[in-house]
Amino acid sequence: MTGRRQPTQPAVEAAIDAGCRTLRLPTMRARFGEVAAQAEREQLSYLGFLAELVMAECDDRTIRRTQRRLHAAGFPRSKRLDDFDFTANPVLNPALIGQLATSDWVRQGRPLCLIGDSGTGKRHLLISLGTAAAERGHSVRYVLAAKLVNELAEAADERQLARTIARYGRSDLLPIDELGYLQLDRRGAELLFQVLTEREERSAVAIASNEPFSGWTKTFTDPRLCAAIVDRLTYNGHIIETGTTSYRLAHARSLRPSASAQ
Structure with missing residues (x-):
């Protein structure tokens, strides 16, 4: 054989x-x-x-x-916490940011608010914490506040609002950047409120804003809607104040040649 x-x-x-x-x-x-x-x-x-x-x-x-x-x-650029210079912004607590990088708050569906002036690191933190969440297995969808409201308004005009809100409700984390840069009329505020309500206590939202909560009435002109939106974004959430001193501006000034060197 x-x-x-x-x-x-x-x-x-x-x-x-x-x-x-x-x-x-x-x-x-x-x-x-x-x-x-x-x-x-x-x-x-x-x-x-x-x-x-x-x-x-x-x-x-x-x-x-x-x-x-x-x-x-859909992040506009790559940002990581390892690249963040905490010495340039002593207002921030590195231990707290490190805790947020574990993404437990995303898993729990809790909101995060990054409040501070331009140049204080809000966007860097928003993107890098979103990146950390994606690397830990969470679905993330980054969007500018103005783009989100415009998309919702177009969807409402085309009778696609429910589908669009559902799409923004599916991701584990929705980082909304530049909230407070533009004034929203009542319709825009109502549309944004619907997205936040869709995600409330179920999926996490993170926002970056250059306005303190006391100044949000300039963005959301209806006081009741403003109060309701603030409530959605702060209840059981994390509020991180990044300060008022722009480290980008300070860094730019440090690179200028001194008068004695000229």
Whole structure:
């Protein structure tokens, strides 16, 4: 009785390649030769080799998912907490920001308000905390306040408002930037209020505003709506004041040549 004929090396590689394509395992397909050679050098068992190959696929799949979440978030630029200079803004508590970076508040559906003047790091914190949330597996959707209100108004005119509000309600975290830069009429405020109500105590909202809450009546001209929106954004939430001193301006001034050097 003859033994089973062993397939040639090219046939084995072609079979693995085809199987990985069918099963959609791109990392296994790309690295099986490399991992096999490593397993041979280290004298790994068959199960050890298989474990190395499976873990490589899982690790790369996690990275790809994170990259997709970051892309879907729509951040205007990359910002990370590691790049934030806390020495330039001593008003901020690094330990508190580090705690927020764990994204427990996102999981709990709690709001976050970043309040301070321009140049104090609000956007950097908004984006970097949103990035941290996306990297921890949460879906994030960044939007400028004016863009959000305009999109809602267009959706209302086209009788698509419910669908648009539902879309903004699906993400785990909705960072709204530049709230308070533009005045909103009653309709705009009502539309924004509907989005906040959709997410209340269920999904997290983070906002960055250059106006203290006492000045929000300039943004939301209806006092009752203003009070209701502030309530939605502050109840059981975190309020971080980033101060009034622009470290961007201070940094720019530090780069200017002194009069004695001229």
